Amino acid sequence: MIAETGSQSKGIRLSDQQRLNWLRLIRSDNVGPASFRDLIAYCGSAAAALEHLPQLVRSTAKRPLRIHTIDEAEQELEAIERSGAKLIGMGEPEYPSYLRQILNPPPLVTVLGDTTLFSKPPVAIVGARNASATACAFTSQLVRDLGQSGCAIVSGFARGIDTAAHKASLETGTIAVLAGGLDRPYPPENIPLLDQIIDNGGVIITEMPMSWVPRAQDFPRRNRIIAGLSLGLAVIEAAQRSGSLISARLAAEMGRLVFAVPGSPLDPRANGANSLLKNGAIMLTEAQDILVALEPMLRKDSTAQMQAGALFNQDTAQILMKQPASIGSDTGKNPVPAQNDYERIRNALSNTPVSADVIIRHTGLSASAVHLALLELDLAGQLQRSDNGLVALLPS
Known part of the structure; x- marks a missing residue:
């Protein structure tokens, strides 16, 4: 049995006005997680960034930058509240601790369900949408064993391996990462599974706006969150060009452990996992392979998580949440380039x-x-x- 990674950190709460400003800023045109943090670091706050966004876009812009309005943000906040979910900012206690540690984490995530599940050791399970019956059966057994050992299972709510992973971990704790809005789960045939996840104490999480219908380019963004939420990521079945391999690459870049199940060289669905094994992934044939690899990391990580959380809360969160400052108030440190x-x-x-x-x-x-x-x-x-x-x- 693996112990939990620890309780949620104390964090720093966003005020209602800060949450509204954060939401407006991240939903504005061309503002992603990296530019969000750069804007606040430069301007002093989300409120100041919103005020100065137009003058930060020079003549190079092909069209005027559209800033998310107060009404639009308030409507999304109301929709989130009606759904029973929460909009959580990085630095707040419920924000997933592993996700917070990646490069440019999403500033805000919408979460439905029991956020205490994030304190369990998280393992991501990914694989083919057109998975074989054997791979699905293996996934179910693997996930049950991991869950009974105290792990939370993270997956992307897709067909095939993802679905098998979520279903097998309903009773022990499953975290579904959506590529679209909380109210636009994909694929639609998995909507009953969404209800089961919540009814069994699981969690649904997304960085996308409410009512957002997922596009092809949104799935790699979702894969980044799957990898970021987890301490280790297991690839069950994957073709050479698949989203699962994107998740594996992202996980490796984040310093996560990558596991892969070997498969027949005659099955194209096994080529991706076999390639990962050739390039240093840990061979996975049973849950114990993951548990043994994670145990020393969790022992070491228990203190590191607390320290990292404390540093984040004292430094980054204060920078992101401090009071508005003039964009030109510190030109000595932040000179505008000629x-x-x-x-x-x-x-x-x-x-x-x-x-x-x-x-x-x-x-x-x-x-x-x-x-x-x-x-x-x-x-x-x-x-x-x-x-x-x-x-x-x-x-x-």
Whole structure:
């Protein structure tokens, strides 16, 4: 039996006004988790960022930046409340601790269910939508054994392996990550399963707005959360090009353990998992493989989680939640790049992802000037940010 990772941290509560401002900011055009944090760090608060967003987008913007209105945000908050869910900000006690530690975690997540489940050791289970009967049976047995040993199961609510994982962990604790809004679960045939998850004390989580119908590009974003929520991720069946391999890559980049079940080389659904094994994934044939690998990490992580939570709460959360400040109040530390410097930064970028440090060294400009220029390009819809922190120009 694996012990729980610990109770939820004390955290810092968002006020109602802060929650409204956070929601407006993250729902505004071209504002993602990275630009959200950059905006607040630069402007001083979400309220100040909303006020100064228009002037942060220079002539490079192809169209005016649309800022989420107060009415739109209030309507979403009301819809969340009607559903019985919560909108949780990073730094608040219920925010999942492992997700909080990834690069650029979602500032806000909508959660329905018992959030104390996040304190259990989380293991992600992913795999093929057109999974074989054998793989589904293996998944069910694996998940039951993990659940009985104290683990929470994280998966993406998709057909095949995901569905098998959720069903087998209903009684021991399952966490479903949606690619769309809380009220737009996909696939629709799994809606009864959604009710079962909640009725059995499980959790539904998403970073997407209410009523958001998932698109193809939203599933990799969901995969990032699946990996981020978990301490280890297991791939049961996966083709060479599949979302499961995206999840595995993200998990590895986040420092999570990656497990894979070996399969027949004659079955295309096993090619992805077999490839992971060739490249260093841990072979998975029974729950004990995961439990043994996680145990030393959990012993070590118990203290680390508390320390990381304390540091986050004292530093990052205070930065994100502090009172409004003028965007020009600290120009000594945050100089606005001159137009010719801005062009130098833009010309240093290409369609090949690089780190901001490379741009800083190449241009010889200050880090604050480079980061501000990157923020402007991001808000103008011309910058692509990778999950590993690299940046590139989007094709024009």
